[in-house]
Amino acid sequence: xxxxxxxxxxxxxxxxxxxxxxxxxxxxxxxxxxxxxxxxxxxxxxxxxxxxxxxxxxxxxxxxxxxxxxxxxxxxxxxxxxxxxxxxxxxxxxxxxxxxxxxxxxxxxxxxxxxxxxxxxxxxxxxxxxxxxxxxxxxxxxxxxxxxxxxxxxxxxxxxxxxxxxxxxxxxxxxxxxxxxxxxxxxxxxxxxxxxxxxxxxxxxxxxxxxxxxxxxxxxxxxxxxxxxxxxxxxxxxxxxxxxxxxxxxxxxxxxxxxxxxxxxxxxxxxxxxxxxxxxxxxxxxxxxxxxxxxxxxxxxxxxxxxxxxxxxxxxxxxxxxxxxxxxxxxxxxxxxxxxxxxxxxxxxxxxxx
Amino acid sequence: xxxxxxxxxxxxxxxxxxxxxxxxxxxxxxxxxxxxxxxxxxxxxxxxxxxxxxxxxxxxxxxxxxxxxxxxxxxxxxxxxxxxxxxxxxxxxxxxxxxxxxxxxxxxxxxxxxxxxxxxxxxxxxxxxxxxxxxxxxxxxxxxxxxxxxxxxxxxxxxxxxxxxxxxxxxxxxxxxxxxxxxxxxxxxxxxxxxxxxxxxxxxxxxxxxxxxxxxxxxxxxxxxxxxxxxxxxxxxxxxxxxxxxxxxxxxxxxxxxxxxxxxxxxxxxxxxxxxxxxxxxxxxxxxxxxxxxxxxxxxxxxxxxxxxxxxxxxxxxxxxxxxxxxxxxxxxxxxxxxxxxxxxxxxxxxxxxxxxxxxxxxxxxxxxxxxxxxxxxxxxxxxxxxxxxxxxxxxxxxxxxxxxxxxxxxxxxxxxxxxxxxxxxxxxxxxxxxxxxxxxxxxxxxxxxxxxxxxxxxxxxxxxxxxxxx
Numbered sequence: 001x002x003x004x005x006x007x008x009x010x011x012x013x014x015x016x017x018x019x020x021x022x023x024x025x026x027x028x029x030x031x032x033x034x035x036x037x038x039x040x041x042x043x044x045x046x047x048x049x050x051x052x053x054x055x056x057x058x059x060x061x062x063x064x065x066x067x068x069x070x071x072x073x074x075x076x077x078x079x080x081x082x083x084x085x086x087x088x089x090x091x092x093x094x095x096x097x098x099x100x101x102x103x104x105x106x107x108x109x110x111x112x113x114x115x116x117x118x119x120x121x122x123x124x125x126x127x128x129x130x131x132x133x134x135x136x137x138x139x140x141x142x143x144x145x146x147x148x149x150x151x152x153x154x155x156x157x158x159x160x161x162x163x164x165x166x167x168x169x170x171x172x173x174x175x176x177x178x179x180x181x182x183x184x185x186x187x188x189x190x191x192x193x194x195x196x197x198x199x200x201x202x203x204x205x206x207x208x209x210x211x212x213x214x215x216x217x218x219x220x221x222x223x224x225x226x227x228x229x230x231x232x233x234x235x236x237x238x239x240x241x242x243x244x245x246x247x248x249x250x251x252x253x254x255x256x257x258x259x260x261x262x263x264x265x266x267x268x269x270x271x272x273x274x275x276x277x278x279x280x281x282x283x284x285x286x287x288x289x290x291x292x293x294x295x296x297x298x299x300x301x302x303x304x305x306x307x308x309x310x311x312x313x314x315x316x317x318x319x320x321x322x323x324x325x326x327x328x329x330x331x332x333x334x335x336x337x338x339x340x341x342x343x344x345x346x347x348x349x350x351x352x353x354x
Numbered sequence: 355x356x357x358x359x360x361x362x363x364x365x366x367x368x369x370x371x372x373x374x375x376x377x378x379x380x381x382x383x384x385x386x387x388x389x390x391x392x393x394x395x396x397x398x399x400x401x402x403x404x405x406x407x408x409x410x411x412x413x414x415x416x417x418x419x420x421x422x423x424x425x426x427x428x429x430x431x432x433x434x435x436x437x438x439x440x441x442x443x444x445x446x447x448x449x450x451x452x453x454x455x456x457x458x459x460x461x462x463x464x465x466x467x468x469x470x471x472x473x474x475x476x477x478x479x480x481x482x483x484x485x486x487x488x489x490x491x492x493x494x495x496x497x498x499x500x501x502x503x504x505x506x507x508x509x510x511x512x513x514x515x516x517x518x519x520x521x522x523x524x525x526x527x528x529x530x531x532x533x534x535x536x537x538x539x540x541x542x543x544x545x546x547x548x549x550x551x552x553x554x555x556x557x558x559x560x561x562x563x564x565x566x567x568x569x570x571x572x573x574x575x576x577x578x579x580x581x582x583x584x585x586x587x588x589x590x591x592x593x594x595x596x597x598x599x600x601x602x603x604x605x606x607x608x609x610x611x612x613x614x615x616x617x618x619x620x621x622x623x624x625x626x627x628x629x630x631x632x633x634x635x636x637x638x639x640x641x642x643x644x645x646x647x648x649x650x651x652x653x654x655x656x657x658x659x660x661x662x663x664x665x666x667x668x669x670x671x672x673x674x675x676x677x678x679x680x681x682x683x684x685x686x687x688x689x690x691x692x693x694x695x696x697x698x699x700x701x702x703x704x705x706x707x708x709x710x711x712x713x714x715x716x717x718x719x720x721x722x723x724x725x726x727x728x729x730x731x732x733x734x735x736x737x738x739x740x741x742x743x744x745x746x747x748x749x750x751x752x753x754x755x756x757x758x759x760x761x762x763x764x765x766x767x768x769x770x771x772x773x774x775x776x777x778x779x780x781x782x783x784x785x786x787x788x789x790x791x792x793x794x795x796x797x798x799x800x801x802x803x804x805x806x807x808x809x810x811x812x813x814x815x816x817x818x819x820x821x822x823x824x825x
């Protein structure tokens with residue numbers, strides 16, 4: 001995001017006595033939009049983690065309020081149903097004293113056929129400074145970021161990215177198992193159709209984790225974990241940027257879940273959409289749960305105390321057994337709690353970026 | 355009336371059909387080529403007092419037969435907001451094209467004589483270059499019932515296609531190939547300002563008319579870009595290479611079965627190129643075209659846009675078939691160079707701005723190509739000589755267009771006086787705002803390309819001249 005970076009001035013120092021922060025936060029944070037974790041540096045992720053810890057302290061107070069964003073207008077624009085993410089953003093904004101307006105695609109001009117660009121420009125015109133956007137189509141928040149002046153946070157776009165989920169997963173994991181560098185983290189389930197998986201993979205790779213992906217081949221996206229000879233040999237005549245960019249993060253594929261979880265430091269499960277059966281991607285839920293369900297027997301093969309995560313909503317008995325979901329290893333509730341703090345941290349860090 | 359001679363002097367005359375590549379002149383009398391070769395000024399000056407001579411200096415420039423595009427979407431009738439015959443043919447002239455084959459996915463579709471007649475009439479009145487219609491294979495392009503191919507041939511159609519969609523039903527494709535194999539082309543005489551006069555098709559030319567197929571297996575398609583690491587990165591639904599290859603393999607089998615002629619539109623995958631290569635070696639009547647963008651760009655264009663650092667989700671790089679991987683680009687270039695692929699065709703597919711300024715999944719498919727075709731082809735790793743061949747006699751022979759218009763795609767004596775003059779070294783930066791096409795959608799905006807059309811001569815008249823060149 002060098003182009004936006006160059007046009008930004010440094011974050012102006014603000015008087016926010018209520019929020020205890022890492023001193024060098026403004027030094028690493030120049031980001032205007034949060035669209036995915038693919039362009040985050042490890043330092044930026046650290047800044048979010050440290051700020052999240054400060055936000056957790058605020059949330060633990062008797063009166064959890066720190067009006068650092070008083071006078072800021074946040075609009076949540078959800079083109080797709082969501083419970084936890086939207087509520088989490090709304091609460092995060094309100095704890096920090098922002099005005100939060102919630103819009104969903106039903107009951108708005110969207111239903112009258114207004115284009116996305118017109119919608120975000122309208123929201124900008126009425127004073128939205130931060131746009132939190134959920135959309136069923138990959139790349140939609142990028143379109144919004146290009147065509148309006150508001151700061152955009154991607155709250156999930158299609159199969160592409162869910163960066164705030166990725167960050168809260170990183171925070172939650174680290175809180176339980178410590179530094180992630182070199183740790184064996186298993187991601188199991190429908191990676192092909194999962195924005196959570198993509199953002200988790202980017203985030204984990206930035207922090208140097210060893211990522212093991214376990215899924216039936218029908219639920220793996222193209223080329224992930226495959227050797228890619230053509231990537232380093234972009235022809236000069238194609239004139240496209242390529243050198244120095246990472247095409248896809250390195251992951252190891254292990255289709256056998258028992259092998260994948262062996263010695264794992266943590267296991268991240270993904271929601272299985274029931275419609276995958278209709279598309280011929282899977283024979284049955286029964287077979288899926290037999291081969292890919294994270295259950296107690298399998299978790300016994302992981303490192304002792306290895307935690308389990310799930311972005312929710314869960315299909316208990318399908319991708320995760322009820323016993324594991326409610327075991328001491330489960331971090332699922334912590335994920336939801338940390339979601340508010342991570343989103344507070346991002347809103348706070350983005351306050352000064354122009 | 356004075357006899358009008360035009361002499362294009364001192365250029366590199368490149369006429370692949372006649373194996374001519376020499377410095378010299380091209381002499382035009384009225385609307386036909388008189389001669390092409392070495393110094394022709396003595397012949398030009400032997401005229402009577404009533405002879406008017408126009409001289410076009412072409413020193414340092416390439417002089418070649420006017421380009422022929424087998425694959426243009428003119429959008430008229432029905433989608434005049436995207437393009438019209440007038441703007442589309444102007445764009446063609448600007449790109450060096452003197453003949454463009456109009457795809458039938460108009461509204462109504464060119465599946466009947468009335469619509470074809472309308473297009474031909476409009477082209478005669480407003481077109482700057484020659485328009486040859488391609489008829490629909492099936493009624494309404496619905497893939498169910500054969501259109502009246504015989505009458506479409508009589509109306510001047512030079513082939514048939516349901517382009518935009520494949521002929522999905524193998525049985526319909528089989529029957530179309532069989533039926534079209536017995537049809538002859540019509541002879542077309544198109545004078546500007548008048549309706550074209552068409553003499554009905556001669557049977558027994560032996561080759562029939564081609565079915566031009568947009569090869570995409572509907573069950574495997576359904577994505578919005580090439581399936582590969584970029585689609586994974588962007589979270590966009592991919593179209594696997596097998597989607598194209600499956601249909602190409604089917605069409606080859608049907609061409610063998612029927613003896614019919616299948617022309618594969620816009621080849622894009624390494625596997626499909628190899629299938630065509632083998633089929634041709636084995637004698638099947640299969641021809642093929644490739645677009646300049648499939649020769650020069652990869653799926654990375656969806657992700658990266660010139661001068662833009664974020665993921666681009668560039669709808670100006672969205673088209674069917676999609677831009678594919680490095681190996682596919684290399685295979686398309688190799689296929690063009692070894693003759694597996696006959697022609698470079700633009701698949702010029704203009705859309706209105708708002709149809710591209712939206713979410714990637716919702717964006718219209720297709721980009722404009724007429725005004726960048728030469729430069730982009732030259733920018734790809736293809737030789738100048740082969741590019742000219744694949745833009746002139748290549749497409750003519752692929753579909754047998756010389757049966758309708760003798761001499762087209764050549765500088766032979768008596769051929770239509772269709773000539774392009776271009777500077778293969780001149781660099782220019784693509785600015786879609788400069789396009790004369792109504793369509794502005796191209797992934798090349800801001801890119802500097804090499805190779806500029808200096809002048810285009812159609813039927814003896816200069817229909818395009820680059821500003822400041824004096825042509």
